[in-house]
Amino acid sequence: MHDIRTIRENPAAFDAALSRRGLVSMSAQLLAIDEARRARILAAETAQAAQNAASKEAGGAKSRGDEAEFQRLRAFVAEKKDDIARLTAEAEAQDAALKTALEVIPNLPLDQVPDGADEAGNVEIRRWGHPRNFDFTPKEHFEIASIAAQMDFTRAAKLSGSRFVVLQGAVVRLHRALGQFMLDTHVNDHELQETWTPVLVKSETMYGTGNLPKFAEDSYQTTNGWWLVPTAEVPLTNLVAGEIRDEADLPIRMTAHTQCFRSEAGSAGKDTSGMLRQHQFEKVEMVTICTPDTALAEHDRMTACAEAILQKLGIPYRTIVLCTGDMGFGSQKTHDIEAWLPGQNKFREISSVSTCGQFQARRMNARFRPTAGGKPEFVATLNGSGLAVGRCLIAVLENGQQADGSVDLPAVLHPYLGGKTRISATGALV
RNA sequence: GGAGAGGUGGCGGAGUGGUCGAUCGCGCCGGUCUCGAAAACCGGAGUGGGUGCAAGCCCACCGUGGGUUCGAAUCCCACCCUCUCCGCCA
Numbered sequence: 001m002h003d004i005r006t007i008r009e010n011p012a013a014f015d016a017a018l019s020r021r022g023l024v025s026m027s028a029q030l031l032a033i034d035e036a037r038r039a040r041i042l043a044a045e046t047a048q049a050a051q052n053a054a055s056k057e058a059g060g061a062k063s064r065g066d067e068a069e070f071q072r073l074r075a076f077v078a079e080k081k082d083d084i085a086r087l088t089a090e091a092e093a094q095d096a097a098l099k100t101a102l103e104v105i106p107n108l109p110l111d112q113v114p115d116g117a118d119e120a121g122n123v124e125i126r127r128w129g130h131p132r133n134f135d136f137t138p139k140e141h142f143e144i145a146s147i148a149a150q151m152d153f154t155r156a157a158k159l160s161g162s163r164f165v166v167l168q169g170a171v172v173r174l175h176r177a178l179g180q181f182m183l184d185t186h187v188n189d190h191e192l193q194e195t196w197t198p199v200l201v202k203s204e205t206m207y208g209t210g211n212l213p214k215f216a217e218d219s220y221q222t223t224n225g226w227w228l229v230p231t232a233e234v235p236l237t238n239l240v241a242g243e244i245r246d247e248a249d250l251p252i253r254m255t256a257h258t259q260c261f262r263s264e265a266g267s268a269g270k271d272t273s274g275m276l277r278q279h280q281f282e283k284v285e286m287v288t289i290c291t292p293d294t295a296l297a298e299h300d301r302m303t304a305c306a307e308a309i310l311q312k313l314g315i316p317y318r319t320i321v322l323c324t325g326d327m328g329f330g331s332q333k334t335h336d337i338e339a340w341l342p343g344q345n346k347f348r349e350i351s352s353v354s355t356c357g358q359f360q361a362r363r364m365n366a367r368f369r370p371t372a373g374g375k376p377e378f379v380a381t382l383n384g385s386g387l388a389v390g391r392c393l394i395a396v397l398e399n400g401q402q403a404d405g406s407v408d409l410p411a412v413l414h415p416y417l418g419g420k421t422r423i424s425a426t427g428a429l430v
Numbered sequence: 431g432g433a434g435a436g437g438u439g440g441c442g443g444a445g446u447g448g449u450c451g452a453u454c455g456c457g458c459c460g461g462u463c464u465c466g467a468a469a470a471c472c473g474g475a476g477u478g479g480g481u482g483c484a485a486g487c488c489c490a491c492c493g494u495g496g497g498u499u500c501g502a503a504u505c506c507c508a509c510c511c512u513c514u515c516c517g518c519c520a
Binding site: 038041042044045046048049051052054055056057058059060061062063070071073074075076077078095244246365369373375376 | 480
């Protein structure tokens with residue numbers, strides 16, 4: 001959510017930033033609503049002040065025993081009442097109109113974000129590791145001989161439809177190991193605070209992170225109104241909603257391992273094979289709540305936390321900074337980390353790390369009290385995957401596959417696998 | 431699901447119709463005292479909005495939304511949430 005005062009102070013800058021996102025200028029219409037809104041507020045409050053004064057006088061008249069004056073004031077107030085009701089309703093309508101207009105406008109990119117209309121404008125900022133040289137044609141994860149039988153899309157479809165999977169045997173054990181490894185690494189090495197949250201949340205929680213009202217079709221809702229979280233970013237970030245924290249308590253760096261649910265509306269036909277894009281998947285998420293001036297440093301820190309997981313797993317990746325046209329709704333700046341998938345011969349997104357500045361905080365009314373004194377200010381919020389567990393499973397399988405259909409597993413996972421080091425050609429953990 | 435209790439400022443806790451935005455205590459900030467600290471004493475301090483160059487002034491906020499009244503933290507209604515007990519249950 002944007003601050004109308006900022007727009008009022010510099011409408012040209014606002015429109016210029018919108019145009020970098022490929023959007024038309026909006027400041028003029030927003031300011032027109034704002035002007036009407038403020039005029040109504042002034043009128044309503046002026047009328048209210050008059051009524052308050054009369055009521056106070058009425059009390060005085062009554063206690064003096066001046067019945068005539070009391071009756072006169074009483075009639076005056078009664079007469080004013082309709083005016084006030086009308087003016088207040090108008091003021092509220094204008095206020096709501098402004099909010100409705102503002103809440104669907106995406107966050108503005110930072111100056112340092114590269115311009116671009118779509119993913120073609122993204123800029124690679126670094127690359128780590130070297131894709132293996134295969135002396136055979138590497139397969140996609142679901143085609144690997146030892147894996148196929150333990151990654152059952154057919155029966156999942158029987159239970160639930162497309163974009164679901166049933167995992168068994170060595171594959172599910174590896175999947176579980178990955179989630180635990182990520183969580184342990186973030187808690188032990190990166191000092192993130194492990195958190196367990198609900199995955200069913202209220203509408204206002206979804207609103208706080210910007211998933212509502214604009215993106216309702218991307219998520220699932222229960223019959224009694226709860227939303228299934230599309231990412232743990234939603235519950236983690238909203239932990240500070242409506243609160244005022246002390247600056248000394250910041251930054252708050254959290255991580256959580258949760259199920260995520262996405263309708264994948266609009267991605268029909270995309271990534272239909274394998275478990276790259278599922279309606280239900282696991283993700284280890286990171287969320288940081290900090291002061292606005294530290295947000296960029298925290299953004300780099302969080303990116304490094306995500307990259308560290310891939311480095312420990314020995315999976316080659318590249319990190320890109322998304323251009324203005326490819327960023328998500330709430331983001332000011334986003335790093336995507338893309339893991340190398342030999343089966344696809346491509347880098348594919350495995351993490352997205354964003355700083356939202358004060359955009360979400362304004363929606364959530366999440367603030368901090370500055371140590372130096374002064375008024376509470378909105379916090380900055382950041383979120384990033386660290387990492388998507390299912391996609392990481394794919395990366396580990398495809399990068400570790402051998403000609404005979406077996407898979408060598410990264411050393412850091414061995415302790416999580418009871419000391420086992422690979423999946424044999426027959427699909428056993430050995 | 432049933433019964434009961436309760437939701438007030440950072441926290442605790444008063445306040446049952448008229449300068450109550452709200453007594454008080456703790457905590458917090460500034461000062462006096464002290465070599466320094468503690469204690470004591472003095473003073474300050476809510477959030478949002480509108481208006482103004484500013485000082486300031488005005489409006490709203492005592493879970494939420496309505497209602498009664500000239501006037502509501504206080505009365506009435508609905509809803510939400512929390513806690514306790516019972517039932518059921520992973």
